[in-house]
Amino acid sequence: MTQNNRLSSGGRIDRSQPLTFTFNGKQYQGFKGDTVASALLANGVDIVGRSFKYSRPRGVIAAGAEEPNAILQMGATEATQVPNVRATQQELFDGLVCQVTNGWPSAEFDVMGLVGKAGGSFMPPGFYYKTFMYPQSMWDTYEKCIRKAAGLGRSPRENDPDIYDHINQHVDVMIVGGGAAGLAAALSASRSGARVILADEQAELGGSLLHASESIDGRPASEWAAEVIAQLEACDNVQLLPRSTVNGYHDHNFLTIHQRCTDHLLDCAPIGQARQRMHRVRAKWVVLATGAHERPLVFANNDVPGCMLASAVTTYIKRYSVVPGERLVLMTTNDSAYQAAFDWAESGRFVVAIVDTRAHPGGDVIDEANRRGLKVIAGSAVIEVKGSKRVTGVSVSAINQLGDKALGPVKHLTCDTVASSGGWSPAVHLSCHTGSRPVWRDDVIGFVPGNSQQKQLTAGAINGTAALSTCLQEGFQAGREAAINAGFDTVPSISLPKVDERHIGAAMALFHIPHSKPTSRAPKQFVDFQTDVTAAGIEIATREGYESIEHVKRYTAMGFGTDQGKLGNINGMAIAAKSMNKTIPETGTTIFRPNYTPVTFGAVAGRHCGELFDPKRYSAMHSWHLKNGALFEDVGLWKRPWYFPQAGESMQESLNRECKAAREGVAILDASTLGKIDIQGKDAREFLGRIYTNAWAKLAIGKCRYGLMCGEDGMVFDDGVTACLADDHFVMTTTTGGAARVLEWLELYHQTEWPEMEVYFNTVTDQWSTMTISGPNSRKLLSELTGDIDLSRDAFKFMDWHEGTVAGVPARVFRISFTGELSFEVNVPANYGLYVWEKVFEHGAKYNLTPYGTETMHILRAEKGFIIAGQDTDGSVTPIDLGMDWCVSNQKPYSYIGKRGMNREDCLRKNRKQLVGLKTKRSDVVIPEGSQAVADPNEPVPMTMLGHITSSYYSACLGRSIAMGMIRDGFERMGQTVYYPQPDGSVIEAEICSPIFLDPKGERQNV
Amino acid sequence: MNKYSGFGLLKHGLSYHENWQRAWRNPKPKAKYDVVIVGGGGHGLATAYYLAKVHGVTNIAVVEKGYLGGGNTARNTTIVRSNYLWDESAHLYEHAMKLWEGLSQDLNYNVMFSQRGVLNLGHTLQDMRDIQRRVNANRLNGIDGEVLDTQQVQEIVPIMDCSANTRYPVLGASWQPRAGVARHDAVAWGYARAADALGVDLIQQCEVDDIITEDGAAVAVHTKQHGLIKADRIGCVVAGNSSVLAKMAGFSLPLESHPLQALVSEPIKPILDTVVMSNHVHGYVSQSDKGDLVIGAGIDGYNGYGQRGSYSTIEHTVQAIIELFPIFSRVRMNRQWGGIVDTCPDACPIISDTPVENLFFNCGWGTGGFKATPGSGHVFAATLAKGEAHELAKPFSMFRFNDGSLIDEHGAAGVAH
């Protein structure tokens, strides 16, 4: 196919770079500088999709972000598919592949279209709320059918080959929009020395200047723009970002910019480049110069391909050198749209008529139309379009000056294009993202930005300003003011260039063109094209009582499309207002929310996915664990060795071996991941007393103590051992997963409740490597590695710690035990961790030193009845429930966190759930963790549950299974039997016992 | 009330839809009602409906400061499930679930309750222990549920990355087949229409700015637009604004109001037909009947009434979704928004009498009250009708924070919803 609609000269395309692309499987030609939409129009492609609900053929309406119809599926491969690409914003590149998103077997001949035609009148807004209910059982089936019709494009089925970047920026002045006002603002702000970012969603900066008919300082406006851009490019303090949409404006002048770096080049970013980048910008001041969107008029069959916005006609002709038809009828309520007819005529094609809804239009543009010999039909409107796959003609009728009645007679005009303009809606979106509501202005016939909490100025068409000279002036002024407000005092003012422009006359406030039939009976008059919302639909909604504009939106789906109603919302609000006899400001707008235009999820995520989703933390000995075949468990951010299987072993066999080694010989655990917090200051001791439930006043230097931490509610949330290094210096250990939370907790209390206390916290988790050497041979082994620490039983007592060297490295050694065996916890600076660990193994070989992981640690401690916070506790367990009254002190002068909570009536109740041991009747059966206990396994559902299994293992040392669990009133039920019904219907019987299964007197750790 | 049906649609179609009845009236408030319900969200409207229908109390007004269902009801991600951990909450949410199952027919309004199943993923051994525990409890409470392994999860959601290569591989999930999603607006509108038909006055654009008490008993609400409205009993169902209303009545509630955000993709062709939630990577997603991926996560950390949140939360949420579904990376996010949720220290609601006589509160649903809408309305209606808590509501008294009988659902409530 040839580019029939391409003019032989003009436009901003590069004719020396022809490009080939594929649409719906067919190849077409375009040029560098085209968008997909302009290239399709150049090739005479009328239908770019089928509508969502009625499956009507649809063509390109607009030339920018407001386009509702030309929504395509793009991508040459499965992995590079992008759904819902707006053809008016996608630049053409060689080899681009795209297709329509709806329509079967094709958008030209679509089967659903027939259904839409036949069923259309039975699908009013919200029809699905009124039907598909009976019989109840059928809803599943109905829903499947409804869902089939859903969606526009499709998700890729393969993983994205591209990468996305984030960048943080801090600027003095952030300017959004690179049209006349934005460029002017950038120019004046830049002169102050302020750091400026100017972002614009389009490929080229310049906005409407790129196709403007006005001249500036005697030259075409586009030349002025080029010169300003060149000046800005030369400024070090200015960053120009084309192809960059400011998609969200958040509190505290935080804005996000979605920059498309390579989407205009290739299907997939060149290797090493990011496809898109999110700029996270913190701006001192913001200038919004986002312009305005032209409103189409709402009239019968206004969705037939060939119906367009007047400004889009101009844009396609002037920028892309494409005339999208042969014979134009222009309908307008205002002066600005006349330009479309002038451009059309200049391109050598025929303007059938300009239909002006105003009874007596007059002034510069009308004079010019007359001068050009164009026919102007005043006081009239296009009330209906003829044609289905392309406009074939229009019906024109005189209308009354209220704009709500077609007076006739109805005349027919033959044409293939209908351009319409109902005036301009300022692009207030960003100005509303932080909660400000826009304000209606009758003179603008539109909403302009309301008061904002943000440090924000606005300039140009966003303010409803129409004249180019005023837009420039507002731009210069805003740029200057923003720079001054941002703290720059020398801001040279710039003299305003001379603009040669037409005088703009008053527009008519008209949104919905009356038909000779009532709206409910006239052919469909579309308000929101993408969601197929019609004027009649809006009237039905208000008639049914959906009167709030939010109800109208939600009931009809108006504004729910990917264009978020940029084209249709104001018209819809006007129609809703009229049908309720209200004004538009009384009806109000729905809320504008980010994103301004859709943003790739990948770009929002940036590099933080896959491997980099969360940082991985490794201990210093990680490489050793890998070499020695460890399997790992995720605990918090850490990768902890879970167990160390040897060739041919089952998991249970590995655990049995590891446990036996710890109980009978010597075994070693990498405990580096436990949180370590260094606490210093003269009030450190008192602080510990308030944070922990037990007493700290008397803990001597050189001693360690176990502590429990509770929330205000009195429920246990972390635990660990704290050592006293000096009277004002302690090291606290926390659980691996809880470390960050505990540090925050300490800081929270210090900073908000007890700021008067002199105490400092510092995480030292990463600074120390910790290895727990456990088992009857641990003393023997360790003594080979240290010369300066006396490890003898009397010199180094249980719960003591000593400083010295281990393998020649300075170390802190703690004699504490989580296994119940004689145990030494060796802490060395992390940089020496691996070295010391390897030394321990060198000496350990003769003792058959065995590494063990978290699973064996869990078994060993469970044999001793030691809890794991977060496994044996949830947010509902007090220290008393754990049988750990010994760890709660009621003698403290100040009190402690959780005291009041755990002393509330319900927490002191007798029959609370309590932590007990459980022995299965059959010793080889391990109760699955999470099993729920009942007293009577035959009770019908819902059963009375007594508690659940928190920890459960096979203990090789005891030759049987062991479990810990919560049981209601468990302390009083020792020896009783409870039952654990399993999903497969079986029931496991267990006896309640002490949770200390091994060495109840604690003798083993004292050998 | 004209009954809605497929036949009705045909009939109205032939008369150009010019004769549809209003779904509800727009009445002026009377001087006095038996019960005034403050807050026209799903819970308030459901309360009114069940008061009228079950208890025959029809002299009721629902006063709503904005538009019906415009609070969190209009903003939530509509996940409905009942697989809560503790008996008290499981019974309450399951009560709601049973009502959901016949709701469209009961209201004669299609609320599109879609029982497409909900997966709660586990990524750590502790996640899996918690899942086992919760599903076992659910089973013994008569609530459907299963623990799935990685392979079974993959079969239900073939497009999810269940490989071992992810940062936190999926180890399994809990699966509640009866759970799903519903159309939030339809729930509010369906209840509104049905309540209106029973004589309930729904008064929109009517903001309560004071609660009038006499001798320790509430006697009226004062409204900005219509002055005093008297009532024998007052029920406040105002979600994120509950603390504000409590303050008017002179007491405080153990609630924090936080922004909770959600977002949707552009509509895409059906690709995900169940709900996937993960507490660990912190995000959840389902696909609406319109084709949008509906995505959410946890609350923003700070307090506020702004109905918008911070961008970093959106980033984390999207990262979580891409982590689970790398294929969505090129799909695009259309819109984000926020609501204000009223969170309780134990992640459970408050359905309760208060220190003020004749004044009752239903709040604290936090991030997950949509699923409870029918049940919440049903038990609160009984509470208001009788002046004392419904059996299922009893454990949810606000006074539990005094005596410590908390119901800690942080695990099951998790990320949210």
Ligand SMILES: Cc1cc2nc3c(=O)[nH]c(=O)nc-3n(C[C@H](O)[C@H](O)[C@H](O)COP(=O)(O)OP(=O)(O)OC[C@H]3O[C@@H](n4cnc5c(N)ncnc54)[C@H](O)[C@@H]3O)c2cc1C
């Ligand atoms: C983003 C998000 C996602 C969520 N996702 C889920 C989910 O997936 N599943 C789930 O179960 N739950 C979810 N929730 C929670 C759920 O939305 C709420 O718990 C539930 O909708 C609360 O219903 P409600 O009727 O109590 O509150 P609302 O719907 O908020 O209604 C309260 C009403 O009170 C009105 N009001 C307030 N103050 C006054 C006053 N002074 N006078 C008069 N009227 C007043 C408000 O305008 C409002 O309409 C989510 C919430 C959010 C914000």
